[in-house]
Amino acid sequence: VVAGYRLDFVDTPPFLWVLALVALLAALALLLAGIALSRLWNFGDRGGRDLSVGALLAVLVLAPFGVAAYWATIYPPLRDISTDVDDPPALDTSDRTSDMNALSPPTPGEQSLQAEAYPLVSGRSYNLPFETVVDAVETVLDRRDWQLTAPYPDINGQSEATITAVARGLVLGLPA
Template identity: 80%
Template sequence: PERRIDRRPVGGALLALLVLAPYGVAAYWATIYPPLRDISTDFDEPPALDVSDRTKDMNVLAPSTPGEQRLQADSYPLVSARSYDLPFETVVNAVETVLDRRDWELSEPYPDLAGQSEVTITAVAKGFVIGLPADVAIRVTDDGDTVIVDMRSASRYGRYDLGDNAARITEFLAELDQEVAGQVGAAPAE
C-alpha cells in the first residue's frame, strides 16, 4: 500500500508564522528602540501641540524627564533643530511646501505671516508602522540673526513609538533642508 503524507500540519505552521510575524517584528523593535513616545528638537520649550481634539484615553502630554532627554539625545542624534540664514517668509514657505507633500491633516490653516516673527504649524500624522496618529508641531522662529525650525512629534497611543516620531522628524527636516537649498538655488542672482 502507498503511504500518503498529510501536509496540513505544515500548511498550518506556515500560516501561523505568517500571522505571528508582525508581532515578532514589533517585539524586536521594542528591544532596539528606546521607550519614548514624545520627541522634540527643543527640550526646554518644545513646540506646542494642538490638544483641542485629544481625549482622555490618549497618551498624556508631559515635559520630558532628564532621563528621557538623555535617551533621546543618545538614540536619535539626528533629531536637531535647523537654522537658516534666510528670510523668515522663505523658511515658512519651505515648511509649508514640505507639509503639502505629506498626507498630514493640518489642525488649522497656515498662519498669516504679516508682522510675525514666530509661527507654529500643527498637524496630525499617521504612524509609519501601524498607522496610529501622532500630533506634530513645527515652530519657525526668526531670532533676528537666523531663522530656527523646531519640531515635535508625539504618539497619541501606545507606550512606545518604536522609533516612529524620531523618523518622522528626521525625514521631514532632511526634506526641508533640500527644499530650502532648492529655493535658494532657484533664486535669481542679483
Template identity: 40%
Template sequence: MAVYIEQQTARAAGWSRATAWFSAVLFITAAISHRFGLVETPAFIAVLGLAAVLAIVALLLAAISFRRVWYRGDIGGADLAKGMFLALVVLVPFAITGYRSFVSPNLSDISTDTAAPPPFVKAAVGRTPAMNVIAPIGEAAAKLQAETYPEVTGRRYNIPAERALATVLALVKKRGWHTYEMPQDASSNPEVTVEARARTLLLAFPSDVAIRVTDEGNTAYVDMRSASRFGRNDLGDNAARIVAFLDDLDTEIALQAGTAPVE
C-alpha cells in the same frame, strides 16, 4: 481506538488551519479599516490583540497534533502545515514590534527643542489629558533623547521666514499629513507653528507633529516635534520622522536658494 485518535488529530489540525485563517483575515481587515478611518485606534489595538491571541491558539492546536502526524502519519498534515504557516505570518509583525520595542528607548514625544518644544494647541483637542502636550519634555526624557538621537536638532537657514514656512507647508502637503489649521503669515508673526497629524507607514498609527518657524531677522530657525498618540514607546518612529523631514527641508531649501543650513 487508533481510528478515534487519528480523527482527533485531524480535527485539531483542521481547527488550527481555520483559526489561523480567521486570525489573518481579522488582522488584514482591521488594518485596512484603520488606515481608511473606519476603525478608531483604540478599537484597532484591541482587534490586533485578538488576532495575536488567535494566532497563538492556532499554533497550540498545531502543536497538539504535530507529534502524531509527524511520527505516526495520522491524517491532518496539510491542515497542520497551513495553520502553522498562517499563524507564524500573522505573528511576524508582533515579533518585529517586540524587538523594536526592546531596542528602542522608552520615548514617545521627541523634539528638537526639549526645553521649550513647539506646543500642540489644535492637536491637543484630540489627545488624552495623560499626554503631556504643552509642558516641556521631562529632564530624564530629554537626556535619554540626547543620548539616543543626537541627530534630532533644529535648523537655521539664511532665508526669510516666509520662504522657510512656505517650504515647510509644501513638504507637509507632499507627505499627505493632515494640517489642523493653516498658520498665520510669518511676515506678521515672528514665530509660527504648523500643526499636523502624521501616520505610520503600514498600520497608520497617528502622531501629532508641530513645526515651529522662528523669524530671526536675516535667518529663519526651524524646530520640530513629533509625539505619538498611543503607547509609551514609539519604536523610534518619531525621531526618524523628524530627521527625514528636516533632511528633506535642507535639500529643498538648498535647491531653491543654493544655500545650506547655517547650523
C-alpha cells in the same frame, strides 16, 4: 480592519484591540498546531498537511508582531521626540487622539535618551525671510502628505510660528 483604519472608518483604540485579538488568535492557532504535531508524532493521527498549513499561516500572521517586538527592544522607550527638549511644544489633541492623556514634560533621562538616539533632531535657524521658511515648510508638509491639525498661522509681521501636523506610519497608518 487595516483598510478601514487607513480610510478613517475605524478609530485607533478599536483598531488596536482588533490587532491584539488577531495576535491572540494566531498564538492560540500556533499552540494548537504544536499540540496537534505532538499527537501526530506520538499517535500517528491524521491531518499533517492541515497542521502544516495552519502553523504556517499562524507564523505569517505573527511575523509583523515579532518585528514590532524587536523594534520595541532596540529603540529607546521615548513617548515623544521634540526639536526643543528643554521646552517642548504641547501636543494638540483635537484630532482622533483626543482620548489620549496629555504628556508631561520629558524627564532628564528621556532628554538624554533622545539626544543619544536622535542626535540630528534639533531646532533650526535660517538666515532667510520668515515667509520663505514657512512656505518651504508648507511645501514639505504637502509633499509628505502630513495632515495639519490646525490651520496655518497668520505670519504677517511675526518671527515665530507653530505648525502642527500629524504624520502617519507607512504600513498601518498609526499617528507618528
